[in-house]
Amino acid sequence: MEFFRNDSFSLQGKGDHVYITAVAPGFPIKEFDLLLKQHPRLQMTSFAGLRDALLQATGAPVQIGVLRPLLEITVSRDWMEATLKLNMTESELQLRRTSLVDEVAEALKQHEITEGILFDALRDPPVQRSIVIARGIEPEPGRDAVLSYYSLSERRPTLRQDGSADYYELSFIDEVQPGEWLGEKIPPTDGKDGRNLKGDLLPASKGMDQPLQYDKQFITEEWEDDRFVLRSQVIGSVYKVGKLITVEELLLIQGDVGPQTGNLDYDGAIQIMGTVLDGYSVKATKDISILGESGIGAVGQIFSESGDIYIKGGCFGKERASLRAARHVYIKHAKDCSIEAGESIHIGLYAIGCQLKARHIVLDKKRGKLIGGHVHATVQLTTAYIGNEFERPTRVEVEGFDRSDIIRQLDQVLAEYKRLLQELEHCRREIVMYEGYLDLLSDTQQEEFAGYKEKYEATASALLELEEQRVKLMAYMSARGDGEVAVFQKAYPRTMLQIKELEKTILSSTGGFFYVDKNKFVQE
Numbered sequence: 001m002e003f004f005r006n007d008s009f010s011l012q013g014k015g016d017h018v019y020i021t022a023v024a025p026g027f028p029i030k031e032f033d034l035l036l037k038q039h040p041r042l043q044m045t046s047f048a049g050l051r052d053a054l055l056q057a058t059g060a061p062v063q064i065g066v067l068r069p070l071l072e073i074t075v076s077r078d079w080m081e082a083t084l085k086l087n088m089t090e091s092e093l094q095l096r097r098t099s100l101v102d103e104v105a106e107a108l109k110q111h112e113i114t115e116g117i118l119f120d121a122l123r124d125p126p127v128q129r130s131i132v133i134a135r136g137i138e139p140e141p142g143r144d145a146v147l148s149y150y151s152l153s154e155r156r157p158t159l160r161q162d163g164s165a166d167y168y169e170l171s172f173i174d175e176v177q178p179g180e181w182l183g184e185k186i187p188p189t190d191g192k193d194g195r196n197l198k199g200d201l202l203p204a205s206k207g208m209d210q211p212l213q214y215d216k217q218f219i220t221e222e223w224e225d226d227r228f229v230l231r232s233q234v235i236g237s238v239y240k241v242g243k244l245i246t247v248e249e250l251l252l253i254q255g256d257v258g259p260q261t262g263n264l265d266y267d268g269a270i271q272i273m274g275t276v277l278d279g280y281s282v283k284a285t286k287d288i289s290i291l292g293e294s295g296i297g298a299v300g301q302i303f304s305e306s307g308d309i310y311i312k313g314g315c316f317g318k319e320r321a322s323l324r325a326a327r328h329v330y331i332k333h334a335k336d337c338s339i340e341a342g343e344s345i346h347i348g349l350y351a352i353g354c355q356l357k358a359r360h361i362v363l364d365k366k367r368g369k370l371i372g373g374h375v376h377a378t379v380q381l382t383t384a385y386i387g388n389e390f391e392r393p394t395r396v397e398v399e400g401f402d403r404s405d406i407i408r409q410l411d412q413v414l415a416e417y418k419r420l421l422q423e424l425e426h427c428r429r430e431i432v433m434y435e436g437y438l439d440l441l442s443d444t445q446q447e448e449f450a451g452y453k454e455k456y457e458a459t460a461s462a463l464l465e466l467e468e469q470r471v472k473l474m475a476y477m478s479a480r481g482d483g484e485v486a487v488f489q490k491a492y493p494r495t496m497l498q499i500k501e502l503e504k505t506i507l508s509s510t511g512g513f514f515y516v517d518k519n520k521f522v523q524e
Helices: 029-038 047-056 090-095 097-110 403-435 443-477
Strands: 002-005 009-014 017-022 042-044 061-067 071-075 081-086 131-135 146-149 158-162 165-169 181-186 219-224 227-232 236-241 244-253 264-266 269-272 282-284 288-290 301-304 309-311 322-325 328-331 338-341 344-347 350-352 355-363 369-371 374-386 394-398 484-491 495-499 502-506 510-517 520-523
Touching: 017 047, 029 042, 029 047, 047 061, 071 097, 090 097, 097 131, 181 244, 219 244, 236 269, 244 264, 264 269, 269 282, 282 288, 288 301, 301 309, 309 322, 322 328, 328 338, 338 344, 350 355, 369 394, 394 484, 403 443, 484 495, 495 510, 502 510, 502 520
Parallel strands: 244 269, 264 282, 269 288, 282 301, 288 309, 301 322, 309 328, 322 338, 328 344, 338 355, 344 355, 350 369, 355 374, 369 374, 374 394, 374 484, 394 495
Antiparallel strands: 002 009, 009 017, 017 061, 042 061, 071 081, 081 131, 146 181, 158 165, 181 227, 219 227, 236 244, 484 510, 495 502, 510 520
């Protein structure tokens, strides 16, 4: 088939191949580009053959290219997309306009494309440029189960002044009643199957399920409308242990702890609406909250085995009161008492003549006063004032820490966190794969599936524990140097600071940040 001829050469097509027969030398090879535009089906494969044929003009046919199909269809490897290229000129397109749709449909059929054809793309198609003519339907994975839980109050005390009264407020114990909402799960969905261009079914993966984690002794799980809902069975206080939500029985004392109640020793949390009278003690395995505005006096002992202590008022201990908590103590002010916490002590207004011991000791940066007594912090003390204008001796010890060791531990935690994230994702993928074929699994595969689900939960719990470790380690990094005393207003004379093994006695009123760095005492 000859499709071009001039005085110098002719072009013929034989099958898919294109040949040139040159009879007169001297045709400029650059002008051949114009010919290619006039014949878009011609695709050059040998420019060297073209050049030699035009120079030598032997009259013998020379293969120089291939003939593209008029309707060039290309299918992706995954059979999810096909493109169409019209290898024709605009004038040729106008001549074929009425039959183009039928021709394209037939060409697609020859390529086994039956699904997802985009005929709208042929309303005003471009020539000599690829357009998407068919697109498969991607499977839509199911939505994972959505879990929601009761939000615990953030334990961050607020000291504010209203007229002549100071209020030290903290959302402390999250009390719930029987039937109160504690969490819910919206189940996973099945997803929507897809199809490729051949019409083959592409199964969608089901959303991943997760169990609600809760204490079944005090919490029920029921199906309500379109979700599973957790509700409390008892009056109690809400806690979270890792991912597990639980309700601890709450002992509520409407008045004071005294002759009518005796000393309290309770397995759970205690909330006292009044005060604790002198000489009486309160012990609980969980949190202790004393909400009386007057605070407490010369009590015996207030002790939380595993939780926090919150005293809305203050403590005038008369050198008898002892407060101990496994985690944190929050108190408005303290005088002549002993306070010890495993994590931190937060004091709003002042601590006078007290024995304080915790990893972090925090007084209000603008008004907090630390006067007299003995303070022992592991990492950091923050306050507005230390001592007073009468130069009452005040001793502060910061045990200090090895910053390089904390950084090393942080690196280890972060590396392990990254590893567990990868493990969690691996388990997730395996679970999704198994869930797609639950009805076909053998007994052995069912055991493997259960094993992956168990491992997924264990890994998720381990990640939560690592996050708690990371937060604790980052708290060390908030201090300057290897241990810090931060005085935002003034430290008075006869204040003695000891950080690690280094000591400094304040001789004249000053403020700033005191810390040890590379075995040197630094003040900024």
